[in-house]
Amino acid sequence: MNPGFPCCVAMRPVRRRRTRPFPAVSACVLAAMFAAAVAPTLADDRPTATAPQTGAGLRFDPDATPEKDWPASEARRLSIVRQLTDPTMGLEKSGEAYFSPDQRMIIFQAIPRGELEYQMYTLQLDSSGRAVRGSLRRVSPPGGACTCGYFHPNGREILFSSSHLQPGNGDESLFRGRSGYNWPKQPGMEIFAAHLDGSKLRRLTTTPGYDAEASYSPDGRRIVFTSCRDDGNPEIYVMHADGSNPRRITHAAGYDGGPFFSPDGKRIVFRGDRRENDLLQLFVIDADGRNERQLTNTDYVNWGPYWHPNGRTIAFATSAHGHMNYEIYLMNIETMRIARLTYSPGFDGLPVFSADGRCMMWTSKRGPDKTSQVFVADVTLPEGF
Secondary structure, eight states: OBTTOBSBSOOSOOOOBSSOOBSSOBSOOOOOOOOTTOOOBBTTSOBOSSOOBTTTBBOOOOOOOOGGGHHHHHHTTEEEEEEOOOGGGTEEEEEEEEEOTTSSEEEEEEEETTOSSOEEEEEEBOTTSOBOTTOOEEOSOSSSOEEEEEEOTTSSEEEEEEOTTSOSOOSSEEEEOTTSOEEEOOTTOEEEEEETTSOSOEEOOOSSSOEEEEEEOTTSSEEEEEEOTTTSSOEEEEEETTSOSOEEOOOOSSOEEEEEEOTTSSEEEEEEOTTSSSOOEEEEEETTSOSOEEOBOOSSOEEEEEEOTTSSEEEEEEOTTOTTOOEEEEEETTTTEEEEOOOOSSOEEEEEEOTTSSEEEEEESOSTTOOOEEEEEEEOOOTTO
16 A cells, blocks of 8 residues: 555555555555563553454554654654655656665656556665665556566666556456555566666566565565465465465465565565455564464554564554554564654655665655655664664
């Protein structure tokens, strides 16, 4: 769910790819319980009103900070906020962005002015983490829709999904959010790898139907992705980086998607609509499909989870404050502590961390024109995360 995108992150309004949800976002990014004796607490050590639900995921109350205190609260965790994309680049809206391994480039999806579908772009960053003007490059082929870009750990190749070989909108939906967001199932969506400039494009999936929301393992040898290939139900698969030996690792009713490997490559975090009530929840599972655990169990949409490099903390977006005000929260999946990270009216979602953990990049409507755009800031994790 993506406020205004397709996918991984993305979803169009409540869409990051990896087809994740936000209010109008792209189709690719969203994402068991842990120690039963650990009581969930907010970052400032105020206990939440609800106790942990053993075996069923964490219930948490939304942070109750008064809106007048939002700027100061956010400034404690996020500093030097920089807007990386804007409409003057010829992009109607942008989002679901990911860092290159050296943090000097990002890949993201955007709708070019005058077009209707998301395409993939790269943008260079300077040493201060600001956009290098004039460096914007479209890396996806013409035709169709794209979603869920990602960098290979070697820094020389990219990964994304595209329907350019079979363009056309699907009549079915992968996810239909309560905010009105509709995430269409593109029947011709396939996963491709390419050089950084989009050349040497090669197709990695050939199964009819939806294949998207893909990302590499830390060693670059595997790809985790979402597919409807077996029974029409969106499930999570792992395959070799060349597209061979795909293996299904989830087997449950409802949508599962937006998967990412942990920094050590041993686990995968993802979002799922197991109850099929349009309320995405977060899960973690071993990379071999064992030991699945539900992380959240709320009456909100929780999606777009992404690992911090420390391997114990994830960031995710939640509708706890309403479907028109998605905010980014942190969760320590070992202690089950929750902390709010963004404090801004409108959509904030599809968070990702830089490889060194010093920066967070996300999609937000906080800019002057209130369109979905990519932002980055220096981040300081609360104690205990």
